[in-house]
Amino acid sequence: MGRPPCCDKIGVKKGPWTPEEDIILVSYIQHHGPGNWRAVPSNTGLLRCSKSCRLRWTNYLRPGIKRGNFTEHEEKMIIHLQALLGNRWAAIASYLPQRTDNDIKNYWNTHLRKKLKKLQGNDENSTTSSSSQSNFSKGQWERRLQTDIHMAKKALCDALSLDKFDHSPSNPISPIPAQQPVQGPGTYASSAENISRLLQNWMKNSPKSSQLSRSDSENTQCSFNNNPSIGSGSSSSEGTISATTPKGFDSLFSESGNDFTPENTVIFQVESKLNFNAENGFLFSKPSLEESQVPLTLLEKWLFDDAINAPAQDELMGIGMGLGESANFF
DNA sequence: AATGCTCTCAACCGCCATGGC
DNA sequence: GGCCATGGCGGTTGAGAGCAT
Numbered sequence A: 001m002g003r004p005p006c007c008d009k010i011g012v013k014k015g016p017w018t019p020e021e022d023i024i025l026v027s028y029i030q031h032h033g034p035g036n037w038r039a040v041p042s043n044t045g046l047l048r049c050s051k052s053c054r055l056r057w058t059n060y061l062r063p064g065i066k067r068g069n070f071t072e073h074e075e076k077m078i079i080h081l082q083a084l085l086g087n088r089w090a091a092i093a094s095y096l097p098q099r100t101d102n103d104i105k106n107y108w109n110t111h112l113r114k115k116l117k118k119l120q121g122n123d124e125n126s127t128t129s130s131s132s133q134s135n136f137s138k139g140q141w142e143r144r145l146q147t148d149i150h151m152a153k154k155a156l157c158d159a160l161s162l163d164k165f166d167h168s169p170s171n172p173i174s175p176i177p178a179q180q181p182v183q184g185p186g187t188y189a190s191s192a193e194n195i196s197r198l199l200q201n202w203m204k205n206s207p208k209s210s211q212l213s214r215s216d217s218e219n220t221q222c223s224f225n226n227n228p229s230i231g232s233g234s235s236s237s238e239g240t241i242s243a244t245t246p247k248g249f250d251s252l253f254s255e256s257g258n259d260f261t262p263e264n265t266v267i268f269q270v271e272s273k274l275n276f277n278a279e280n281g282f283l284f285s286k287p288s289l290e291e292s293q294v295p296l297t298l299l300e301k302w303l304f305d306d307a308i309n310a311p312a313q314d315e316l317m318g319i320g321m322g323l324g325e326s327a328n329f330f
Numbered sequence B: 001a002a003t004g005c006t007c008t009c010a011a012c013c014g015c016c017a018t019g020g021c
Numbered sequence C: 001g002g003c004c005a006t007g008g009c010g011g012t013t014g015a016g017a018g019c020a021t
Helices: A019-032 A039-044 A051-059 A072-085 A089-095 A099-120 A133-137 A140-160 A190-204 A246-251 A296-309 A323-329
Strands: A220-222 A239-244 A264-272 A274-276 A281-282
Touching: A019 A039, A019 A051, A019 A220, A039 A051, A039 A072, A072 A099, A089 A246
Parallel strands: A220 A239
Antiparallel strands: A239 A264, A274 A281
């Protein structure tokens, strides 16, 4: 017998999501939080399979997702990380806040791979199918580990400079080192604007606009009302910062979503290596890579000691293989 | 204006990992 | 330890938009 489908295909809708479906999904998650995807279709009445709901949320509806053109910095990051990690898009995405693995994968396949190919063609380097990949097999796990260690060091170094961190509510996601702030709706999915409009009325009647403080096993949360709760992500490196906003649910998609009051809640998805904790400052969280096998506390201590002795620097672009490739690329 | 081609990216599919029983 | 349900990930597809002819 073959493996049963993830959901029975009868009566399951496929294809593009409508704004109405998006609203239903978002409002459900607003109340229940992401997770238990199996229950989502039955609880919401959506004629979608659980996987589809999860994908729609993680790749499109989730707040904090940056859309639109990739910056040069992001391009470099992707190229370099791809050289180091291969096509492990989820791992790469964990280093690029606000970008989904799907986005990165698409961008790689449609833009960067082409660019690199072209570049390699100019170099008349006959090692097609990306020389980085052919080299990649050698010492693969060492490089991965090295990458993670360097990233972890960098994150820790950033964490050490606590005074640099802006705790003001107007900067809720500043733990993301040297990254752009969470984008407003301008860069949010265009359909979100439709949703936002549709939600205007919905919000007015919304009962006590959805508190999102939840014990979500998937995400690490910290609230900005001095009630931080740090959870341990079971499988994701993403952290979720839930903060309050006067704009209510609408602020998920509004420009001024960074204002906070205790009345309403907005979630910012922060794919950061750091979790802010009002009590401890920062908690270091391991990268989402499965290769982080060392118990975190030991690694933490080691990294911490090392970070103190080593000057903080932007090591990411200068480590591992493929650096020259990346550098020459631009 | 019509047609065909190319490109983009949201969504799907299938496999694997994990956790609970 | 085996089975099952569920979530996560990477590869792939296909609809639609944009562009060229």
